[in-house]
Amino acid sequence: MALYHGSWNATFLGLASFDLLGDPLWLAARTVILSSFLLLAGVSLVLASRGGLDPLRFLRRLAMLAAAAVAVSLSSYLLFPDSPIFFGVLHHLAVASILGLVFVRLPGLVTLAAALAVGLVGDTLSFPAFDQPWLIWVGMATVPPNSNDYVPLFPWFSGVLAGIALARLWPGIGRGEAPAGGIGRALAWGGRHSLSVYLVHQPVLFGLFWLAAQAVGTEPATVREFHASCIAACTQSGGGLDQCQANCRCVQRELTRAGQWEAFLADRLDGPGRQSIGEAVRSCGGG
Structure with a gap:
């Protein structure tokens, strides 16, 4: 999980160019990581209710x-308003913990069949x-x-159900035994405090990668995408490459000066903001 998030940070901040959303290997990695989260959540739900569920x-x-889910959502709306997290893994785990109670006493094969059905339907x-x-x-x-x-x-609740079925079919x-050695104890500690690890590791990683990006002078992915599309549109209109690069840098500079650059990248421009774009394009020689 930490390696995946670190790769996402590096790509977002311009330190790398991993195709996280298109490369089959990266897509498979995300599926395996997320599935393991949900599978273990299902197993844990059965373990927690073995001697009778403690309601408190x-x-x-x-x-x-x-x-934690609310905190993640609020943070994402502030940092990534164009792609906020409104039902991520923590939201899912909260809902799945309630729904999973229906299955913790059912035969394992019944729950396994339900897991297959949820995955297939989803x-x-x-x-x-x-x-x-x-x-x-x-x-x-129909549209994600x-x-x-x-x-x-759907389909991810199937992972929690699979974990419940596994724990029911494997009573032991x-x-x-408790893990031995420093590494084993560290991993066990992380397992017992997985929510804290989940919440803390990404802000820490993002901060470290951000510092690295500032040190080497890279640009975030959104900025690179703007320059690529801006230069492409300019050259298609007959402009020279050098002049188009200069014009696009000028537009970014003027929007930043007008206080509209972040809103432009997040696609949250209001009327005055859209007017600022037109003024920036005209002042930078874009017509």
Whole structure:
């Protein structure tokens, strides 16, 4: 997970150019990482209810998940307003923890069949009715939303159900010896505090990669995309490459001076902001 997020940070900040959304290997890596999260959540739900579910402990954990999910959403709306996280892995885990209670006492094969059904339905069916914003979390929309972390109920709840089924079919799971050695104890500590690790590691990594990007002078992916599209449009209109590069840098400079650059990148320009674009283009020789 940390390696994947580090690769995302490096790409976003211009330190690398990993094709995280198109390369089959990166897509497979994301699937494996996310599936392992959900599988272990299902196993943990069974382990937590083996001797009878402790309602207070369950509700405390659920409240922590919900609070963490809200914090992630608020942070994403501030940092990435064009692709916020409104139903990511933490949101999913909070909902799945409630729904999973229905299955923790069912036979493992029944839950395994339910997992296969959820995965199949989520991968094959979609309906326009689920395109509504308040239903997009279900996962059966015809058009996926633009989000940096989207983990809808279908098909991903199948991972939690698979974990529940595994724990039901393997009664001895979770009863091994405590790990020995420094590395083993460190991994065990991380497992016991996985939510804290999840919440802390990405801000720390992003900050470190941001410092590295500042040190070497790279540009974020959104800035590179702007320059690429701006130069392409300019050269297609008959401009020379050098002049187009200068004009596009000028537009960025003028929008920054007008306080509209960040809003432009996030596609959140209001009327005065759109007027600033026109003025910047004209002043930079774009007509």
